Amino acid sequence: MIPAAFEYRRAASVDEAVALLAEGGEDAKLLAGGHSLLPLMKLRLARPSLLVDIDRAAGMRHIDERDGTLAIGALARHQDLATSDLLRARCPLLAHAASLVGDPQVRHRGTAGGSVAHADPASDLCAVLRCLDARMVVQGPAGRRTVAAADFFVGFLESALGADEVLVEILVPVPAAGHGWSYQKFTRRAIDWAIVGVAAVVEPSPEGIARAAVGLVNMGPTPLRAAAVEAALRGAPRTAVAAAAASAPEGTEPAADIHADAEFRAQLATVLTRRALEEALSRC
Ligand SMILES: Cc1cc2nc3c(=O)[nH]c(=O)nc-3n(C[C@H](O)[C@H](O)[C@H](O)COP(=O)(O)OP(=O)(O)OC[C@H]3O[C@@H](n4cnc5c(N)ncnc54)[C@H](O)[C@@H]3O)c2cc1C
Missing domain, CATH: 3.30.465.10 (Uridine Diphospho-n-acetylenolpyruvylglucosamine Reductase; domain 3)
Structure with missing residues (x-):
């Protein structure tokens, strides 16, 4: 749990950080809060030769x-x-x-x-x-x-x-005035990472839903949008939510790990998408 040796430099500005990265080459890494990089370094899964600390760089915390x-x-x-x-x-x-x-x-x-x-x-x-x-x-x-x-x-x-x-x-x-929103995070304990998470923004129309955007956490190698759900809800009545949510796993590649298998993640995506859309609509 001890990182490999590295050089440490502190950058006072973005310009200085860019210059130090150029100096350090491919093996240089920026250090911000250190809460993802330092654990990787302690496990020696990351071994940067130079750490450029930007934590106190000016003009980046607005x-x-x-x-x-x-x-x-x-x-x-x-x-x-x-x-x-x-x-x-x-x-x-x-x-x-x-x-x-x-x-x-x-x-x-x-x-x-x-x-x-x-x-x-x-x-x-x-x-x-x-x-x-x-x-x-x-x-x-x-x-x-x-x-x-x-x-x-x-x-x-x-x-x-x-x-x-x-x-x-x-x-x-800035999301449209009158929008509804929700974030559903499924974890075993409150402080954990999401096993699956769903973010939703809904723009209402007099007939129901004008537009919905749905983001998926941990349903593939990158953060994803639930494109099939969004397409099903464009111009749809509010009653379309449950059927649309069923297509949340479409196009995803959820991993299997110690917390959940892929099938469970797909089921979670469906359930959390429905809950997120219902909560978002309740806020419109
Ligand atoms: C115990 C624990 C629990 C956590 N739980 C959650 C959770 O529930 N949900 C969640 O979303 N996250 C969670 N995190 C991660 C947390 O959100 C981290 O803050 C975040 O992932 C990394 O931010 P950082 O500032 O610490 O980045 P660092 O660790 O400093 O850097 C991470 C990476 O980003 C690069 N980097 C940093 N800043 C920049 C920049 N400005 N430009 C270019 N590259 C940059 C670094 O070089 C490094 O490769 C958890 C972390 C820990 C340790």
Whole structure:
């Protein structure tokens, strides 16, 4: 449980972090809250030769709104999201999901950016951000670029981030006025990772449902959208929810592990999707 030797540098800004990553090459890694990277290093599953600590880098811990878009600095802690008055008012799904991450210590140390960059399909925030059509702003030696969440998560613990890039902020379009939302997280104990989780946003219409977005946690190697459910609910009456939820496992590849087999996860996805949609509709 002792990491391999590494060099340690602290970056005071995003620019400095990018420069240090370039200096360190392929084996350099950013360190934010350390709650995913350090356990991997202790198990020697990660052996970076250089750690670039961005924990105190300036200008990366904001949560604000610009022209209908919420901007969340990569260093914002889960606790910052959970207790943000702005998020609670404008995007309660995000604040609520952050409040369910791990335990108080994890929420006070772990960062939104670290969660996203780590790209764990079991992460609460990654699937919620997929559901919310978030975009990731990343900075590398060539400048900044923006990557849609749909393109950001490319494989198990694998993102579109280059080895020389820093995730700077996460942009989330403010959900439509009058929307309903829900996050259903199935765990054995309150502080655990999700065995399966479902995030839902519903936009109502006078006839029923105008549009629904559904994000799935731990139903494949990346955070997923339940595309079949969303298609079934476009312009549908509220009574269509249970039948639509039954298609939640379509297109997923749930893993089998010590917590659940694939069949149980598929069943959970169906049940949690129905519950999430019903709760979201009750909030419209
Ligand atoms: C006991 C425990 C329970 C947990 N439970 C949950 C849970 O229930 N739900 C959940 O979603 N998560 C859970 N987590 C994970 C937690 O959310 C972590 O905070 C998160 O996964 C990583 O954030 P971090 O800031 O600690 O990142 P770090 O560990 O510092 O970094 C993680 C990875 O991201 C990279 N990275 C970090 N920041 C950036 C950046 N700005 N740009 C580019 N790359 C970056 C690092 O190089 C590293 O590869 C748990 C963790 C622990 C230890």
